Amino acid sequence: MPAPKEARDGSDFGKIKGVHLVPEEELYTSGHRTCEGCESALTMRQFIKVAGPRTIVTGSTGCMYVANTSYMTTPWEVPWMHTQLGAAGASAIGTAAALRALQRKGKDAREKVNVIAFCGDLGGGDMGLSGISRALQTDYDLLVILYDNESAANTDIQATGLTTWGAQTTFTPTGSADRVNRASMRWKKNVAAMLAVGHPNARYVATACATFPPLDYMNKVKKALALGGPTLIHSLDPCPKGWDYHPRYSHEVGELAVRCGIFPLWELTDGVLKYNYDARKNRKPVKEYLECQGRFSHFEQSDVDFVQSKVDEMWDSWEVPGVLPVKTGAVRRPAT
Amino acid sequence: MTQKALGAAYEAEELLTGCQAVSHAVRLADVDVIAAYPIRPYTEVMDTISKLIADGKFDAEYIIADSEHSQFEIAKHASAVGARSFAGSSGTGWMYAMEALAVTATDRLPVVALVGNRALDDPGAFGVEHNDALSVRDLGWLLVWAATAQEALDTTLIAYRVAEDPKVMMPCAVAMDGAFLTHSQHMVRLPSKSSVKKFLPPYSMGNRRLHPDNPISIAPQVNEDWVMEIRRQQFEAMSASEKVIKEAYQEYNGIFGTEYDNPFLECYKTEDAATVLVGMGTVVQPAKMAVDQLRAEGKKVGFARVVWFRPFPAEDLRRELASASSVGVVDRDVSFGSPDLGGVLFNDVRAALYPAKRRPTISGFIAGLGGREISIDDCVKMFAETSEYAKRGVGSVSWIGVRE
């Protein structure tokens, strides 16, 4: 682990300490074709607020591309470019490399320009993993924000590797022969932890939820940008369209996801883990979270129990609860 | 070689492979960002670049990508931010990059790429086949074939000049035959940086540059109200490129003392030829020898090498082949199920000659796939078959050198 670099703007990374201190100007503004209550739009709005105008954003194919620039328009006030579905990592590298080369060779004035690549759970968590992996190995200043609405949402909701176990999507519908679709029976990929463990060079990897706890996500963005080097934030974005709940409840649904422990909230700074919500001690029943979403309307008690048991396992049995499923210690012998 | 012999615009002469010649062109062009990924037979261009950088002879960001798709996305995004960028691949690697290649063209970004022509997997043969580079022919890439290492160096510098021209702004693929050109070593004259600077203006994206000083959005989602107009712009750029290419070669000749005549079509003894073979890449060497041999026997034959495949030199072909009554097209590629089962070049040449006042018979030859040699004798045979078909008044397609 390399020695930690000095934070560029003080030891608290210029943390926003109260809601009245959030920058007021919008750099991602009204006029995007996102769903009512879209938390991913909120995630974009908030990251660029704190990143500021000296930022280049790349947006991979997905809702946060198509729903924002349809058609031949843009809600962005900072430079933004579309990139391909699995190319978030590569787009961040290319952008950062260009800035570094041009500044070093004297073709551009030297300045810190933020590079933020925004990708979804499909493009980032599945297809684009190799590119993000490489990005996290470089020494460029770049931030990959993986917004997770737990589906391929722009194609009208299909399951991805990050979709919650058992959820209905158009690829995992409930049916008379298969109540909980067998293709949906896979536990959510632990992508942030996976990337953190595999890339010790990255000084900051975190999970986040745009609305809970208040200001947590925005401060994580600030911290990532201030620390420098390659960084990653995985944000859970409740999706009224895909998850099937009325848009006005987006905040509650996100908060419930965190409070019931199904979405671990943590940050890893220079290898030191901190829980931003400690679900080891206090967890709401997963049932509360599941029953407010129509995508789980086909669940029976046994399914709820199963999900609860996996969440409990994550917090009660994992080596690093909510983060690392690896166990150390004696191997259990099979019963004779 | 003395400086006088080299020529004022050059600084050295070195023994270089085709790949290495391109590496030096990339150095001389002061490229800013290079994205590398290994695949035979183009890899050496990246090996050489990385050594030049490590030895302090070249300042650029050099990124080892995680895949060809990422490689070309890196180059594309670097280009959008205003960095001159370079990438390359071969065969199945170029296929892996396809999505990135398509959008680089429609994003109108002047990335220059080396394609070390290699047969497409499967099977994993490393030898030359042109289908890799040809696969972008409809997408809005400029596409040019070099036949010698010197030409590869010149063409790469010209590629940046043309691609970055504000009237053009398209990516350019510089193709060279795998093994035969990528790997064989010839003496190459290296221009000086100062003369290259005279030829190649700095790269500028103007008001299309992605940078905080120029807030724009690039590539919003569109629907049926926009695509026709966007493609029309690409069409305009490709149409404009012909003139820009001509001007670029003239300037190049002026500064470097080269003698590129027609940049699109290298014509060897075609003026009065009754039978002409057409081909691309290193086949030009045995073809020219065959022409000389047959001419000595009194046969009026000639060879036309298509240099720029996109934009395709249709006018030039019609003009240069006006005397020919029979034409044979050598395809170092395949196009299964195509009209009359001919190769890609065959059908493009046929299409180009269709409006000619006097249509020659056109024969097609599939030859030299996967690194199989095309010998002087093969060329003599192809000339013979081509004029045979002329006597019969029909054209046909045949395969050369296949074990039956």
Add this chain to the structure above:
Amino acid sequence: MWGSLIPETVRDARELASVKRIEINYRGIFQKQLAKKIANYVVYVAHSEGKVAFSNGRYSDSPERNGVPCKYFTFVSSDLTEGQLEAVCGSKMDIESADVSVVLDDTMVKGVEPWAWHGIRPVNEKIGPGGKMIVVTTKSRGELVRFLGRKPFAYDLALLEGEASFSGLWVFKDDSTDVRVLGAIARADPGLVSIKAVEAYTRSAFKGEKAKAARLAHDSLLMHRVEPSEGIDWPHAPPRLPSWKEMREGLVVPAVSRAYAKGPRGQSRSTTYLRGTTKSARPVVRFDLCTKCTLCWLECPDECFDPTTDGLFDVNYDYCTGCGKCAQVCPVEGCIVMVDELRFDNNDSPWERYKIAPEDYVGWAKKSAGGDYVLHNVVTGTGVRRVKVPEGKGKRS
């Protein structure tokens, strides 16, 4: 494929009175299944009558977004062949004119803007002379017509009693709106589908109350004539799309110019896409109860709040999509209430109004919220409940 009746010219085919076009205006996602069901039922019924029909959604609406106005189409003909109907009506991205225009959420009479560069269009735009518009509503004729665009000819407005039926993707609210609209279509335009065929279809396909609902809707439908003098001069012109020479190269569009100042409309916003027509309800803010916690502004996914000089937050209704998050996160009960969009006829700044005459404004806010309001259940398709507007004294937990 081409039957015995081959029109003299393609133009004849287009003008054959036997070709009927239905468009269904609906709220994206919320009414996606509903619109598709209705469109498809029409095909089934027409088919049972020996007619030729097909249906499709408007492709550019897709992917649908919660609340954004969409359209579904069905085309019916009694004497063209399938191929001819396809040639005349199919392989198109939009519709030229509609014989019947269904509106599944009455708030859409305020206008529809489905995407950028489309413009805010009147919902009756495609209706031709003698055309029929069927609106699912609890409102009176007058309450709707006051928003509709004026047309140079008369057309019919049919009111089908009911609240807008909203669902989500996985839980569908089966309240028989689908078959009721079918019955209404048969009443509005019997030449399109007959009630006899509709009844035969619904009785065979459904059970219980649903099997009879089409007939009941047909019989109870209120039909009104709208005269050429009625409605408003439509205030929004469709945008002119640039030529390929005018467009910047390389898929470049300029960013929204930066501009920010405190106060109403102080924040720069898009000019090509406003989004305001997405909403069925808008937040009415009781500035007198506001504690300036910032949460409404902070949590708005559409950047609709403008921070003001006194620490309050103005709402820009041109851009508000009516998601209701602000109402839900506001910690003061009754401070923000989502109110039926049809109760408002302008998008003026509420904060400005409040500053000029605070008591007037508060009185107006209380009045426009009315006695109770519709609150959607968490899972949209499980229905709505009516909630009394709180007095606005206490904080919510």
